[in-house]
Amino acid sequence: MSQTPLAIARGVLAREIGAGARLIRWLEEGDPRGREALAAVYPHTGRAHLIGITGPPGAGKSTLTNALISEQRKRGRRVGVIAVDPSSPFSGGAVLGDRVRMQQHALDEGVFIRSMGTRGQLGGLSRATFDAILVQDAMGYDVVIVETVGVGQDELDIVSLAHSTVIVSVPGLGDEVQAIKAGLLEVGDLFVVNKADRDGSEQILRQLELMLHLREQTRPNQDWTPPLLRTVALKNEGVEALVDALDAHHALLQRTGAFTVRVQERSRHMFLGLLREQSAARIMAEAMADPATAVVILAVDAGTLDPYSAATQLLWRLSLKVG
Amino acid sequence: MTQFSNRRLRVLLAKLGMDTHTIGVTVIAHALRDAGFEVIFTGLKQTPEMVANTAVQEDVDVIGVSSLSAAHLKHLPKLAEFLRAKGAGDKLLIAGGVVPFEDIPLLEQAGVRKIFTMGTETRVIVEYLKTWWEAKLAAEARDA
Numbered sequence: 205m206s207q208t209p210l211a212i213a214r215g216v217l218a219r220e221i222g223a224g225a226r227l228i229r230w231l232e233e234g235d236p237r238g239r240e241a242l243a244a245v246y247p248h249t250g251r252a253h254l255i256g257i258t259g260p261p262g263a264g265k266s267t268l269t270n271a272l273i274s275e276q277r278k279r280g281r282r283v284g285v286i287a288v289d290p291s292s293p294f295s296g297g298a299v300l301g302d303r304v305r306m307q308q309h310a311l312d313e314g315v316f317i318r319s320m321g322t323r324g325q326l327g328g329l330s331r332a333t334f335d336a337i338l339v340q341d342a343m344g345y346d347v348v349i350v351e352t353v354g355v356g357q358d359e360l361d362i363v364s365l366a367h368s369t370v371i372v373s374v375p376g377l378g379d380e381v382q383a384i385k386a387g388l389l390e391v392g393d394l395f396v397v398n399k400a401d402r403d404g405s406e407q408i409l410r411q412l413e414l415m416l417h418l419r420e421q422t423r424p425n426q427d428w429t430p431p432l433l434r435t436v437a438l439k440n441e442g443v444e445a446l447v448d449a450l451d452a453h454h455a456l457l458q459r460t461g462a463f464t465v466r467v468q469e470r471s472r473h474m475f476l477g478l479l480r481e482q483s484a485a486r487i488m489a490e491a492m493a494d495p496a497t498a499v500v501i502l503a504v505d506a507g508t509l510d511p512y513s514a515a516t517q518l519l520w521r522l523s524l525k526v527g
Numbered sequence: 528m529t530q531f532s533n534r535r536l537r538v539l540l541a542k543l544g545m546d547t548h549t550i551g552v553t554v555i556a557h558a559l560r561d562a563g564f565e566v567i568f569t570g571l572k573q574t575p576e577m578v579a580n581t582a583v584q585e586d587v588d589v590i591g592v593s594s595l596s597a598a599h600l601k602h603l604p605k606l607a608e609f610l611r612a613k614g615a616g617d618k619l620l621i622a623g624g625v626v627p628f629e630d631i632p633l634l635e636q637a638g639v640r641k642i643f644t645m646g647t648e649t650r651v652i653v654e655y656l657k658t659w660w661e662a663k664l665a666a667e668a669r670d671a
Contacts, residue, residue, distance in 0.1 A: 222586075
């Protein structure tokens with residue numbers, strides 16, 4: 205496989221999984237070749253139906269994703285998956301096991317699954333994940349599913365910028381209200397109680413119903429009422445109904461123009477994130493090159509200057525130099 | 528060293544065929560994670576082609592096969608062949624587990640680059656991979 209950005213971009217557009225996987229790797233690692241190749245394939249993005257799947261550990265997200273892939277394939281669609289798992293904050297390493305539940309699709313040319321560690325990287329998880337989504341989108345996957353544990357701002361960004369966000373819950377986690385973390389109730393487009401054949405599923409369904417009812421009252425005149433569905437992903441129960449609901453949501457977004465709006469929001473979000481990151485890097489480099497910084501750091505260490513005043517003063521000095 | 532710093536060694540750990548012994552592969556997975564590597568696990572009962580496809584989709588640097596059911600001569604050469612056929616012949620294929628010494632040359636000939644036999648300490652595997660990874664990064668920096 206040739207490794208020039210142009211060759212990789214061509215491979216991505218020719219739907220070669222090897223080329224797509226390499227481009228995702230470049231982007232994840234901050235390799236400058238990645239930016240060049242992404243620019244070349246970017247005009248071919250914006251078509252895939254992006255589905256976010258989130259919920260607490262053990263909710264069965266990977267198993268549900270696996271069942272969703274099967275159902276989407278039955279409907280003739282090509283499916284990309286980005287499965288995100290946490291990296292160790294200590295070593296930076298990770299054991300990514302989501303795809304264990306999805307290996308039945310390993311020989312299907314119409315399915316491309318990529319695992320991703322959160323890595324705690326500069327610019328956050330969201331950028332690397334959005335990059336990977338763009339690559340699969342450019343490869344012409346009709347559906348791109350992003351699976352994450354729904355904690356942290358970055359992950360909330362991802363799910364909230366998906367076209368359709370599925371919040372997965374399960375019975376038996378204890379406090380059912382806690383099972384849906386703050387923020388998730390607001391961003392969910394579809395709610396699923398998985399493992400619905402287990403004890404306690406009636407309770408969590410009732411709780412969710414109540415919470416969704418309250419949500420509806422705070423936002424009247426919505427054109428979409430989030431459905432509350434029950435699945436047993438391992439037995440493939442309720443999965444057809446879930447994909448029906450996803451299709452209905454997709455159709456609504458297309459009809460109202462909201463589909464394009466979410467794509468625009470995502471692009472803008474990425475742009476602003478990059479701008480923030482690159483400008484911060486530039487200012488930091490400048491600050492570190494300025495001899496005054498060492499003096500200010502000493503003053504902060506000694507406690508003679510508070511951190512707020514220190515930052516303000518240094519930035520003021522740098523802006524004078526630029527001006 | 529290359530300019531960008533977010534590089535991380537990616538390793539695919541795989542179990543082929545009907546071999547369902549998972550303790551060894553789990554221990555290795557944790558040791559590699561603690562060394563800062565990104566480990567992707569295929570789960571059990573994989574065919575060589577499934578593992579090769581997964582290696583391509585995940586764009587890993589290393590494929591490590593855990594074999595404890597004496598089927599290494601059956602599966603590993605096939606996996607090496609699939610990897611080459613799918614343009615992933617440059618990835619490092621290694622194996623570990625119950626492998627008789629007399630089988631090692633056969634596996635090496637088939638394209639398995641290193642075999643860790645029973646009793647190997649995890650830090651030996653970590654050191655081997657670290658050395659290999661550093662050499663790879665250095666070679667890339669030279670080419671760039």
